[in-house]
Amino acid sequence: MKKSTEACSVDTATLRVAHNGGGSNGQVGIVEELIWTAEDYRIDSTTAAKDKDTLNAGIEAGNVIVIGKVKPESKNTDAAFAEDAELNEKELDTEATRATGYQSKNCACTHAELLRMNGVNGRLIERTKKGFLKLRYDEDGKLMGMLTSEFIVGLKTTPVAGTPIAYTPFDATFSDGEGDDKAPAEVKVDYSFKDLDKVERLEGEIDTVASNGTNLTFNLTLTQGCSDVAGAGAVKADMKVYGDDGTEITTFTATESGSTGVYAIDVTTALTTVYIEINGIRKIGGVNFLSDAFKAAV
Numbered sequence: 001m002k003k004s005t006e007a008c009s010v011d012t013a014t015l016r017v018a019h020n021g022g023g024s025n026g027q028v029g030i031v032e033e034l035i036w037t038a039e040d041y042r043i044d045s046t047t048a049a050k051d052k053d054t055l056n057a058g059i060e061a062g063n064v065i066v067i068g069k070v071k072p073e074s075k076n077t078d079a080a081f082a083e084d085a086e087l088n089e090k091e092l093d094t095e096a097t098r099a100t101g102y103q104s105k106n107c108a109c110t111h112a113e114l115l116r117m118n119g120v121n122g123r124l125i126e127r128t129k130k131g132f133l134k135l136r137y138d139e140d141g142k143l144m145g146m147l148t149s150e151f152i153v154g155l156k157t158t159p160v161a162g163t164p165i166a167y168t169p170f171d172a173t174f175s176d177g178e179g180d181d182k183a184p185a186e187v188k189v190d191y192s193f194k195d196l197d198k199v200e201r202l203e204g205e206i207d208t209v210a211s212n213g214t215n216l217t218f219n220l221t222l223t224q225g226c227s228d229v230a231g232a233g234a235v236k237a238d239m240k241v242y243g244d245d246g247t248e249i250t251t252f253t254a255t256e257s258g259s260t261g262v263y264a265i266d267v268t269t270a271l272t273t274v275y276i277e278i279n280g281i282r283k284i285g286g287v288n289f290l291s292d293a294f295k296a297a298v
Contacts, residue, residue: 001153011251018114029130031072033104033193036169037123038045038063049133052191059197060288062281065169066193067114070102072126075171075175098177103157103167109170109226111156113201118153124172127193135185143185150174187293197288202234204294206258211298218296220254223261224289230261233285240279243271265296273297 035055041063048054059063080094106114106206123145126134135143154169174180202222209218222231236254243249251268267274 028131028132029128029133031102032069032098032124032129033127034067034070035043035125035127035193036065036067036117036151037125039122039147041144042138043135046143046185046187049143049185049187050189051134052189052195056197059199060281060283062290065117066219067102068104068106070104070170071167073103074103075085075099075101076177087290096173096177098180100172100174102170102172102286104170105165106168107226108285110141113164114153114168115149119151121148123147124174127189131188131190131192132160133185133187133189136180137183137185139203141174146180147175148172149195156239163200199281199288200235202231202289202291204231204276204291206276206296209296209298211272212230213270214268215270216269216296216298218265220263220265220276220296222263222291223250230259231284231289232256232259232261233279234263234289236283238278238284238289239274239276241265241267241274243269243274249274 023295037058040057042048042052055064059066059234076099077094077097079092079096081090082093083090104114125145128134135145138144150171150173152171152217154171157163157165157167157169159166201224202224203225205221206218207221211217222234223229224231234254234256239252239254241249241252249267249269249271253264253266256262257264265276274296276296277290277291277293281288281290282288
């Protein structure tokens with residue numbers, strides 16, 4: 001009777017391995033900087049990766065977040081095997097896992113921003129001290145970061161004698177370490193991540209909310225995050241207004257009083273509750289800004 005199983009050993013006659021690079025000493029160096037990207041973010045070519053404006057475009061689109069300078073630590077786990085001495089068998093029980101711990105030094109406000117990333121998986125692009133970006137290729141020949149299956153941002157460490165620095169700790173477990181190794185893309189660049197565009201946060205306060213049944217009006221005061229510097233220079237196109245159900249309302253005006261960061265908002269709506277925020281990432285006064293949503297309710 002015919003039998004078939006795909007669990008039997010593979011045919012080694014089809015194994016094709018180039019083995020002429022055994023003496024190579026090419027190393028890209030220690031990881032120094034870190035970027036997080038959305039899972040579907042791709043860079044078209046190595047030439048594009050060498051141009052920092054490629055990453056800047058990703059930052060402005062909200063697909064790239066610069067974490068910055070980090071100190072890495074390998075936390076790989078080896079494959080585990082189950083053994084049966086009587087049968088002289090050894091079977092793979094758990095695959096090897098690539099994991100890396102990172103530490104960065106930040107002020108309290110930056111740490112608070114990074115905590116928003118806790119548990120949010122994406123792809124990581126590393127830059128080494130020798131100036132290489134560490135990426136991998138996808139099936140279409142485009143470059144991408146290494147996908148995480150777990151990305152944890154921990155609580156800020158406590159400075160102690162001998163280590164008088166408060167660190168933000170990150171732990172990344174990669175979902176396809178073997179695939180990352182089989183399709184490496186190591187690109188030499190002449191910029192560091194500190195040269196990339198920054199994104200600042202605008203904080204907002206709302207007061208003097210009123211409704212006459214057809215219009216909802218209020219004042220919105222914007223300040224640059226972690227400071228009392230006025231969030232001046234925004235216009236209507238930089239803002240988004242919507243109701244409780246998420247439906248966007250485009251019939252509104254936003255008028256700043258001088259350069260104070262205080263905006264008179266007039267929304268044409270019968271609603272008595274709306275939300276207003278910076279519409280994605282917007283360049284205001286030459287700087288990229290974003291914000292949370294601010295609630296205006298009678």
